[in-house]
Amino acid sequence: MDRIPIAPRPNWQAEVEGLGLVWHTAEGKPYWNESAYYSFTAGEIDEIEGATAELQRLCLEAGQAIVDRNLFERLGLPAWVVPFVRRAWNDEPPALYHGRFDLGYDGRNPPKLFEYNCDTPTALFEAAVVQWDWKEAVLPKRDQFNSLHEKLVAKWRDIAPSFLTRNIHFTHVDDEPGEDTITVTYLRDTALQAGLESTPILIDDVGWDSARRRFVDLDNRPIDVLFHLYPWEWLVNETFGPHIAESYDSMHWIEPIWKMMWSNKALLAILWEMFPDHPNLLPAFFEPQGGDYVRKPLLAREGANITVVQNGRTIAETGGDYGEEGFVYQQLFALPDFDGNRPVLGSWIVDGEPAGMGIREGGLVTGNTGRFVPHVFTSSR
Amino acid sequence: MRADAEGGTTAVPGAGDIIGANVKKNPFRLALVPAVSSALLAFGCGQSQPAPPANDSANVCVDGQGRRVPDDRCRDRSTFYHWYRGSHGGAVVPIGGSAGGHSFSHGSSSHPSSVTRGGFGSSAHSSGAGA
Numbered sequence: 001m002d003r004i005p006i007a008p009r010p011n012w013q014a015e016v017e018g019l020g021l022v023w024h025t026a027e028g029k030p031y032w033n034e035s036a037y038y039s040f041t042a043g044e045i046d047e048i049e050g051a052t053a054e055l056q057r058l059c060l061e062a063g064q065a066i067v068d069r070n071l072f073e074r075l076g077l078p079a080w081v082v083p084f085v086r087r088a089w090n091d092e093p094p095a096l097y098h099g100r101f102d103l104g105y106d107g108r109n110p111p112k113l114f115e116y117n118c119d120t121p122t123a124l125f126e127a128a129v130v131q132w133d134w135k136e137a138v139l140p141k142r143d144q145f146n147s148l149h150e151k152l153v154a155k156w157r158d159i160a161p162s163f164l165t166r167n168i169h170f171t172h173v174d175d176e177p178g179e180d181t182i183t184v185t186y187l188r189d190t191a192l193q194a195g196l197e198s199t200p201i202l203i204d205d206v207g208w209d210s211a212r213r214r215f216v217d218l219d220n221r222p223i224d225v226l227f228h229l230y231p232w233e234w235l236v237n238e239t240f241g242p243h244i245a246e247s248y249d250s251m252h253w254i255e256p257i258w259k260m261m262w263s264n265k266a267l268l269a270i271l272w273e274m275f276p277d278h279p280n281l282l283p284a285f286f287e288p289q290g291g292d293y294v295r296k297p298l299l300a301r302e303g304a305n306i307t308v309v310q311n312g313r314t315i316a317e318t319g320g321d322y323g324e325e326g327f328v329y330q331q332l333f334a335l336p337d338f339d340g341n342r343p344v345l346g347s348w349i350v351d352g353e354p355a356g357m358g359i360r361e362g363g364l365v366t367g368n369t370g371r372f373v374p375h376v377f378t379s380s381r
Numbered sequence: 382m383r384a385d386a387e388g389g390t391t392a393v394p395g396a397g398d399i400i401g402a403n404v405k406k407n408p409f410r411l412a413l414v415p416a417v418s419s420a421l422l423a424f425g426c427g428q429s430q431p432a433p434p435a436n437d438s439a440n441v442c443v444d445g446q447g448r449r450v451p452d453d454r455c456r457d458r459s460t461f462y463h464w465y466r467g468s469h470g471g472a473v474v475p476i477g478g479s480a481g482g483h484s485f486s487h488g489s490s491s492h493p494s495s496v497t498r499g500g501f502g503s504s505a506h507s508s509g510a511g512a
Contacts, residue, residue, distance in 0.1 A: 122511030
C-alpha cells in the first residue's frame, strides 16, 4: 500500500463535473483529490476483499444474535419498531443489500472495522464511476477493485420480478452540495439499466393518504417500492413514522428496516462480545475501558459527535446533535500517515458480497470534509 | 476491473454492447445523472435562485421531473426545484402538472383532502442524509 503523488489533470474539475460529480470542491478545497492515488498489490486487495466478506459474515451472525437474544434495548430502538425489524430480518425482503465498511488498513496488518454504513451509504458514485473514469484516463493499464456498477445493475435485475410494479420511487433530501441528489440519481440509473422505471421524490414531498392508508407521491399515486437515502432512525421518529407500521404490508422499503441493527454503532460492541480478538475487529464496549479510545454515538452520521481520547486526554472532538441514545467506546486505531494524509478504506458490499473500494482521507476523524482519493492495484503477483 | 483472486479482469463496467465513442464518453450508460448534474450546475448547486421577473407569468416553479410545484419552493435554497420559463400555450399550469413543452398533463390537479405531506424530512440537514 502506497500513496503516490501525481499531477491532477489540468481540467479535472470539468472532467468530474462532466460525469456528474458536482460536489468536487468543498470549502475551497478539492473533495475529489486526484493529486495522489493509492496503489495496492493484488495480495493486499485480496486481503481487503477477504476481510470485507468476513465482516459481512460476522454481521450476519450478530444480527441473528440481536434477534434471537432480544438485544434491541442496546440499540435504543423505539419499541414499536422491533417487531418490524424482526419480521424484515426473517423475511429478507428484496433490496440491494449494499453498504460500506469503513476500515483501517496499513498494508501490514489485517484490516480493522471502524463502522458499517449500510443504511444510507454515500461516496458511492465517486467510488463506482468517477475513480474508474480517472483510472481509465490516467492509469489505463492498472486495475481497480471496483465492480460496483455491474453488481448494482445485477441486483436490481435480480429483485425486479419480486415487485408488483416496474416503477421504483427514490427519495432523498434536497441537499445543498448535491451529493445525495446525485447518489440517488445514480442508483436510479442502475435501476433503469436493469429494466426498471424510477420516480424521484424529495423526502418532504412524500405524502400520507389517510383514506387509503398508503404513502403517496406528488401525483397521489401509492408508493409501492421506495428507495430511501434517508436514515431509518429519522424515518421512524418523525411525524409519519407510525404510518410505516400501518402501511408496512403494502410497501417495500429499500433498504429494509432491519438495517437499523447494522447501522447502529452498538453493533461494534456486540461484534466484539461475540468475536473477541477477531483480527478484523477493534475492541469495542458500551462503557469506557481505559486506554486510548474513540467514543462514538450509537446513531451519528458523517463523523459527528466523535471524541478521540489518548493518554486520558481528548485530542480530537467533532460537534453535532447526536449522542442521546448512548455511545460505544472503540479502541483507537493508528491510521497510516502518508505525510499527514490518513486514509480510511470504504469497502463496499452489494448483494452481501464485496464489490469495490473507495478511499477517503482526513485527520483523526474522517467526516464529510474528507477527501476522496482514487486507487489502483497491480494485477501481477 | 477488480476480478477474482486469480487475477482475471472484466470489461469496462457497464460497457455491455455499446461501441465506439460512446464507450469512452459514457461507459456506464448513465442517462439520468448527466441531466440532473447539469441542472444542479446550472442552478448553482443550491445557491439562492433569483426570483423570476415579477410580471412574467410564464415562469413556473418545477421539480426535478418538470412538474409544477408551489413557487415558494424556488424561492428557498433548493437544488431540486427551479424556475421554468415557457409559454405553456397561454394556459396556467396547475400544481402537479407538467411544465415541459407547450402542453402539460394533469397528474392530480388538486390534492385529495385525505393526503398530507411534510411528515418526513424534519431531521434532515442541508448537508444531506448520507453516511
